[in-house]
Amino acid sequence: MGGSETVRRFRIRVDGQVFEVEAEEILEQAPNDAVERDAPSLPANPAIEGRDDVLTVVAPLPGTVLEIRVSQGQPVVTGQLLVILEAMKMENEITSPRAGHIVQVVVDKGQAVAFGDPLLIVG
Amino acid sequence: MPNLVGAGTEAQDPRLAELLERMSAIEAMGGSDRVERQHGLGKLTARERLGVLLDPGTFEEIGAHIEHRATDLGMDRVQAPADGVVTGVGRIDGRPVYVFAQDFSVLGGSLGEMHAAKIQRVQDLALKSGVPIIGLNDSGGARIQEGVDALNGYGEIFKRNTWSSGVIPQITVIMGPSAGGAVYSPALTDLIVMVRGTGQMFITGPEVIKSVTGEVVSQEALGGADAQLSRSGVAHLACDSDVEALAAVRKLLSYLPANNVEEPPVLPVEDPVDRPTSELRHLVPLQSAKPYEVKTVIRAMTDRGSFFELQQGYADNLVIGLARLGGRSVGVVANQPKVLAGTLDIDASDKLARFVRFCDAFNLPLVTLVDTPGYLPGTQQEYGGIIRHGAKVLYAYAEAVVPKVTVILRKAYGGAYLAMCSRSVGADWVFAWPSAEIAVMGPEGAANIIFRQAIRSAPDPEAMRREKTEEYRRKFAHPYVAARHGQVDAVIDPGQTRHHVLRALMALYNKRDEGPPRRHGNIPL
Structure with missing residues (x-):
């Protein structure tokens, strides 16, 4: 949570008793959970920067990437199997929400993903 | 047109001539320009819609001559034929239904005191007579000139929606705007059908949202049929046109009784009760981690072509729908292993519980197909109140007094096993396929x-x-421990599923199992 450089130590006295406390300065636009989690998994990609014609396919439930059935640049049709995500002891088939092509495969085989983590980007 | 047979066309009695003149003015609605505009939007008029919805020639109009009596803000000079809503009774497949159809061509279909009174009148008649009511909504909202009288009109409608709930089926079709408080009458009804592109529901519209939160969103993206079907779960069906939506209402009613003390209609059926369902023998993969399409089971075991899915696109990890078995209506509930591993989550719980209570209210036996690995884990679910929402499922099944038949297809573990209409929460009959895995956990x-x-x-x-x-x-991880302990009544060949379930249902149709008298329970909402 927050950079350690924003944490400062203070010694305060209350009714004669001395306490050592740490105080963290809360920066404006403190990172929220979603940003913290998503940011490392989705590196800046000039190919999709600012584009709204691409769709990020996210993990609908937490699990492990068992198989990736497509590769970058490959054309796909709606409903095509993209990734098999093992979760809840089940092989969950993640299919393409649209026709297009694979702009980017974000995850690796065997990678653990949390709910809402990006798996791939379809353009 | 009013029935004037015998009036003759020659040498008309001036009193009849006046009636004809008045009726033709009323039936012209908001005038040809506004009717044309309505058509230009791809919408039918209120009267055309009733023509499509009802059996030909069966509409008996009530209160055609009613007009508003507002005088402020220039309203004394405003003519509003039928006060912007056509009300009455008609028939669908020969069975009576009360209807109201808001007319956008008259003052934008806005709801004022008398407009509301007309709707209340058919609500009262429908409830007293035990007849379903169908509302065709197409309205700009409260008629501002009529102020608090318009608001009062909404409140009186909401109250009647609530009184009618669980007594007569109430179906709403959203065929135009329905914004602000106007959404709550539909929300209180049993089923909402929406027309894509023209039907929109929201509490606060795009402009208010933009001014308050800065979000930019179109009306259709915010409250269109697809948004309310698949994102919010408010709607039950989305259709591409007025005609398609009205046909859907006719179809929905074919599964439902007129009221809570009648049985649903029994349709002649050619599909044999003992038709084998051999295609189900190899449906469940041997590896228990592999998904499959649960709707294949539903379609195979119910009467051919009778499965009518509701809320498709919302919480698809759970499938609900109406169907028939041996010509009799049933409600079907099934976990969907293809989506979210078939887990139960908040949305699926809400979807399930409301449907089970709907079926229970209207004497539709429940058939539950079970294959779920359990509840969806995660902070989002826990913080979202999965305990509170999941409890609704147990409550709804335990409360339901209609015949309840459960078929365990594969996974039935722990709390989710109990929730999915297990013997202990009240299943009358529990079947299991040989692939069933019934245990406290995986x-x-x-x-x-x-x-x-x-x-x-x-x-x-x-x-x-x-x-x-x-x-x-x-x-x-098999059904035989549960069967040995009597939690499962029979382990069956999937190829005979239809026959087994039908035999159980036929033996249960006269079931009477009322709970203790009480005002109402306290379902965790």
Whole structure:
């Protein structure tokens, strides 16, 4: 949570008793959970920067990437199997929400993903 | 047109001529320009819609001459034929239904005091007579000139919606705007059908949202049929046109009784009760981690072509719908292993519980197909109140007094096993396929706990884990322990599913199982 450089130590006295406390300065636009989690998994990609014609396919439930059935640049049709995500002891088939092509495969085989983590980007 | 047979066209009595003149003015609605504009939007007029909805020639109009009596803000000079809503009674497949159809061509279909009174009148008649009511909504909202009288009109409608709930089926079709408080009458009804592109529901519209939160969103993206169907779960069906939506209402009613003391209609059926469902024998993959399409089971076991899915696109990890078995209506509930592993989550719980209570209110037996690995884990679910929402499922099944038949297809573990209409929460009949796995938890999880010590101290913990998992699987991951203890009534050949379920239902149709008298229970909402 927050950079350690924003944490400062203070010694305060209350009714004669001395306490050592740490105080963290809360920066404006403190990172929220979603940003913290998503940011490392989705590196800046000039190919999709600012584009709204691409769709990020996210993990609908937490699990492990068992198989990736497509590769970058490959054309796909709606409903095509993209990734098999093992979760809840089940092989969950993640299919393409649209026709297009694979702009980017974000995850690796065997990678653990949390709910809402990006798996791939379809353009 | 009013029935004037015998009036003759020659030498008309001036009193009849006046009636004809008045009726033709009323039936012209908001005038040809506004009717044209309505058509230009791809919408039918209120009267055309009733023509499509009802059996030909069956509409009996009530209160055609009613007009508003507002005088402020220039309203004394405003003519509003039928006060912007056409009300009455008609028939669908020969059975009576009360209807109201808001007319956008008259003052934008806005709801004022008398407009509301007309709707209340058919609501009262429908409730007293035990007849379904169908509302065709196409309205700009409260008629601002009529102020608090318009608001009062909404409140009186909401109250009647609530009184009618569970007594007569109430169906709403959203065929135009329905914004602000106007959404709550539809929301209180049993089923909402929406027309794509023209039907929109929201509490606060795009402009208010933009001014308050800065979000930019179109009306259709915010409250269109697809948004309310698949994102919010408010709607039950989305249709591409007025005609398609009205046909859907006719179809919905074919499954429903007129009221809560009648049985649903029984339709002649050619599909034999003992038709084998052999295609189901190999449907469930041998590896229990593989998904399959549960709707294949529903379609195979119910009367051919009778399955009518509701809320498709919302919480698809759980499938609900109406169907027939041997010509009789049933409500079907099924976990969907293809979506979110078939887990139960907040949205699926809400979807399930409301549907089960709907079926219970209208004497539709419940057929539940079970294959779920359990509840969806995660902070989002826990913070979202999965305890509160999941409790609705138990409540709804335990409360329901209609015949309840459960078929366990594969996974039925722990709390989710109980929730999915298990014997203990009130199933009258429980079948299991040989692929059923009924236990307190899945083999991996169970082995990890029971054999923790053995696994940890083994020279090869992974091998030991696999061995113990397999041991547990052999011992418990099948239907025979539950069958031995009477929690399952029969383990059946999937190829005979239809026949077994039909025999159970036929033996249960006269079931009477009322709970203790009380005002109402306290379902966790």
